[in-house]
Amino acid sequence: MMVFDVKRPLIPDIAMAAGVSTATVDRVLNRRPGVRKVTLHRVLEAAVKVGYLGEEEVKVRLGPAFSKVVFLLPQGTNPYLTGLNTYVRALAEQSVEPLKVRSHFIESFNPEALVQALRRYGKTSDVVIFMAIEHPKVRQVIDELVNAGKRVVTIISDLPTSNRHAYIGIDNFAAGRTAAKVMGRFCRAPQGKLALVAASRAYRAHMEREMGFLALIEESFPHLTVIGPHEGHDNRDENYNNTRQLLDQHSDLVGIYNVGGSSDGIGRALRESGRADNICFIGHGLTPDTRKMLIEGNMDMVITQNPTAIYTRAIEVASGEKIDSGAVSMEIYFSENLPIVSP
Incomplete structure (x- = not known):
């Protein structure tokens, strides 16, 4: 043969x-x-x-491919989201055939505004990538987009009860537990109060962080009492005013966990009070303001998710044949391990 x-x-x-x-x-x-x-x-x-x-x-x-991609991000004073949008737009300008990427800001915490944006930009896009709001109307429009052949991806905050194709972001429940573990260890007082500062429960990510934090504090540090959450809507001025009130009302406050953004308002209140050295402050999102607070000692730890990882993973899901959710690594920074800032 x-x-x-x-x-x-x-x-x-x-x-x-x-x-x-x-x-x-x-x-x-x-x-x-x-x-x-x-x-x-x-x-x-x-x-x-x-x-x-x-x-x-x-x-x-x-042939036809998922080539037109749009990012929808909440508008406001949250430096992390503002930075993410700037980053996405910069990369969008560099996108080449067959991929075209755009990004838009929409009104924060407003499900109606999100629904309108999803319908508007979903008509002219193949892929819609957005930070989900927990609301029945948002689930409905996701179903509409999926039935129309669009690819739908949630980032940072998920809506798992919808028909979205994938979620890209950190494990927010684990992030809350991590914050609780570190804060419980840092606060050596025999007893005291921990304040929860939230943006809004419209975002599942914030609810999951709260739940994780509360669960571990109750399990491991029962001598610490959690108060709040106090909603600041990712607004630095609201966070500042809420923190000033907390400091005035609770002389035994030993820790603050901000599950949302705009931590600079909290840091300013701590700095002005002169109590920053005695209160453990943990928040989310490594930005120029949180970096500065870590270095100056007004903040103890930041939990963040790398914008590059979010964008890269989202584009892979948008343009690839295989669709699956992917957890983004949770990064933790103190004053001593901050990454080098690119020039």
């Missing part, structure tokens, strides 16, 4: 024929973003030439 040794073409063969790197070939074959249109066609032509793909397979890869 005769045996024919027929070598099957591989990715390096395509790369050589197209004059590009194997990484570029991999991006084209897996329909990932970041490849220019002329390069895309050159790679696919090379894949046909070496026998890796057939003509019909090339047509599939050049």
